[in-house]
Amino acid sequence: MTKERPIGVTILAVLAGIAAVIAAYHTLQFLGIFQFRAGPFSFRDFNLFGALMYGLLVWVYIWLVQMLWNVDPSAWLFLVIITIFNLILAFVGMIGAGDWADFGWSVFLNAIVLIYCMLPGVRRAFGTEAA
DSSP: OOOOOOHHHHHHHHHHHHHHHHHHHHHHHHTTSSOEEETTEEEOOOOHHHHHHHHHHHHHHHHHHHHHHTTOTHHHHHHHHHHHHHHHHHHHHHHHTOOHHHHHHHHHHHHHHHHHHTSHHHHHHHTOOOO
16 A cells, blocks of 8 residues: 655655755765865865765665655654754764865755655654554
């Protein structure tokens, strides 16, 4: 028996897909393929740990899009945890090598996803609504 997918869950799946693309861009930045921007300056930096973390995040987001698309009940909690993890990575990246221009879209999108996850309609679709 398949669950019907509400529009809110479809929006979350699309936003998670966009987050996967942003994480892939950050992976390429940490591999030195794309440049970091710091004000008027641009530079390339190679950081294997950062690239591995964002590469893992890309894989997780792709898997999460599939879970959301199938309205898996555990997808909601997993999305919240991964979104918080991605926010932490973005803030660490801003402190270490980047700038708001580099990580701003990641922070903005993940904040929107986290706020949207907490809406009652979305929580109801996954059955995680508080009594």
